[in-house]
Amino acid sequence: MGSPPFAAAEQFVEGTIAAALVALWLLAVALHLARPYMLALTRKFTLRLGADLWWTIYVGMRDVFLLQVFLGSFIFFYPDVVRADDLPITGGLAAACAFAVLMLKLMTRADADPRSFQLQTFLLGLGATLYLVPYLLGVQVTTVGSSISNQLASVLVSSQNTTIALALCYLSGALVGVMGLVTVFYNLRIASPASAKADTSAAIQPAAQS
């Protein structure tokens, strides 16, 4: 169905998602970096219930925003969309970074493991850079008209650099696919009867909150 009004409507929706992802990436990074502030505030609560709720809401919001970033980035895995729309050329790689952070949260002790947390911070920073830089300096300069902005757009906008954009689209799809399979096998291994016993004994010792 390629009638112009509906193709335009589709491009409008995809363009809006791409614009919303800027805000989502910023929120995801901001909430991740706000951890020391949240922890400091948690210690000031006089009721344990308040502290638990505060921390739970913070962790829930932080992780849901990151998940939304990944889900919204799904348009970067669609070859036709990448070819036709003005999208940041490395948006798919940014989505792979977001997925890698989610995978780290799943497979490590996330908040209690400083090394994993550092790696998550690095991947979040990388993902945000891979998304925000080509969006601001590529997608948002297409109508400026100067020679520099045209050159930037020809490199950083997916519809103007289709060969690299499609290669990155397939590459990021493959990366997310491989990481997805790793998480599936991790879950299946965790759910095996042998590790279920280990889990039960681990559950007796509560994990640290920070």
Place this chain on the structure above:
Amino acid sequence: MPDQQTQALVQGSQYWMILSIAAIMPILWAFTLSLHFARPYIVRYLQGLTLRFGGDVWWLSYILIRDGLLAVTFALSAMFLFPNVYMSTNLGVPITAPLAALVLFWALLAKLTGDSDDDPKSFRVVSVLLVIASMLYIIPQIYGVEAGGETDSLNSISTSIGGIPAALVSGSNPDLSYPILNLSLLGFAVTGTIIFVWFLRKSKFEAAEIA
């Protein structure tokens, strides 16, 4: 407005709505899988909560969102069992979309008849079924429906792979899509019957006691 124009506008809007749902489905699938496989993370966090109230809220919220999303994905997947939608040459939906809906139905059956939150075997069965169902939807959606414009570039690599996008779209491959639809409808009927019989055999009538 002449009738023909009205008809064209209504049909065009319907097609746009259906294709929008079809395009959102991979996101819903990814969301569903993410929440299902986030279980170890959720459990690990649950162990860190110091109050039972907080733990209950956290766990119930997780279960509610995870299972609610699964139900929404299933409900929207039922759209691909409509012959007019699935077999339409104008629309073009993923060729294995009805099978994805069927396998998701089996995953729900496994959830209903087993305890996938406490029984590792049941969890693994549900996990494998969910992965199969999501792959049956996401792969033809991305490399078929959303890659229709790539035929020329794929042909330039090799003529044998140029036909992949068309082969993965229901409307352009009726020789395969028609049996898939029939098989899925039959599978749905059988699975539905199994659930119904299981429910009748399992549930006991309890008389209401009024104090």
